[in-house]
Amino acid sequence: MDGGGVEAGTTAAWMARHRGMYERATRHPFTVSIRDGTVDLSAFRRWLGQDYMFVKEFVAFLASVLLKCCRQSDGSDMEIILSGLASLSDELSWFKKEAEKWSVNLAEVSPLKSNTEYCRFLQSFSEPEISYVVAITTFWIIETVYQDSFAFCTEEGNKTPPELLGTCQRWGSPEFKQYCQSLQRIADRCLAEASADAARSAEEAFLRVLELEIGFWDMSSSRS
Numbered sequence: 058m059d060g061g062g063v064e065a066g067t068t069a070a071w072m073a074r075h076r077g078m079y080e081r082a083t084r085h086p087f088t089v090s091i092r093d094g095t096v097d098l099s100a101f102r103r104w105l106g107q108d109y110m111f112v113k114e115f116v117a118f119l120a121s122v123l124l125k126c127c128r129q130s131d132g133s134d135m136e137i138i139l140s141g142l143a144s145l146s147d148e149l150s151w152f153k154k155e156a157e158k159w160s161v162n163l164a165e166v167s168p169l170k171s172n173t174e175y176c177r178f179l180q181s182f183s184e185p186e187i188s189y190v191v192a193i194t195t196f197w198i199i200e201t202v203y204q205d206s207f208a209f210c211t212e213e214g215n216k217t218p219p220e221l222l223g224t225c226q227r228w229g230s231p232e233f234k235q236y237c238q239s240l241q242r243i244a245d246r247c248l249a250e251a252s253a254d255a256a257r258s259a260e261e262a263f264l265r266v267l268e269l270e271i272g273f274w275d276m277s278s279s280r281s
């Protein structure tokens with residue numbers, strides 16, 4: 058199957074098992090307020106500045122995933138990871154343009170606590186001891202939380218303010234969904250071949266990402 062969904066695998070089982078956490082991350086009051094049109098624009102501006110810093114760290118994280126892919130698998134996943142890494146160049150330009158539009162001075166942004174915590178987690182992947190299966194699974198769920206959260210803001214019945222639709226489409230587009238599904242298929246294939254220990258570590262990382270994403274939304278909406 059290509060682009061037409063993902064066959065039931067380990068990741069789908071985790072999403073079902075941890076549905077409550079997954080929904081707290083993907084139907085967070087912050088993103089739901091974007092969809093409802095009630096979003097506090099100062100919270101949106103805070104999110105924008107913080108996420109720019111996050112994405113810069115995400116570049117380094119993705120470089121470490123790519124390196125593990127080249128070193129520890131047969132390298133067949135290299136192209137999709139490389140395309141993801143390359144698209145972050147565009148994404149950083151997008152953030153700069155968007156920051157200007159919202160008068161957010163990126164040079165003055167310093168990372169808030171939840172962002173620092175998340176960035177520290179991303180940095181831990183530079184350790185060679187962390188396996189490719191854990192890294193690729195982490196990559197998949199990080200992207201998927203944004204995909205699911207922002208797709209909800211573009212779906213039927215949304216009252217998303219027009220000036221925020223571009224942001225929502227960036228991660229909520231059908232193309233981004235397909236990209237996430239490609240990552241999911243890779244993660245499921247790696248998990249099917251992984252030891253029980255490695256699969257357990259990957260599930261822990263999956264849950265940690267959900268926690269960190271909830272913290273990131275809370276921080277953006279100033280609930281923490």
Ligand SMILES: Cc1ncc(CO)c(N)n1
Binds near residue numbers: 202
């Ligand atoms: C916090 C966060 N999670 C996920 C993504 C998706 O790339 C992002 N840009 N920021």
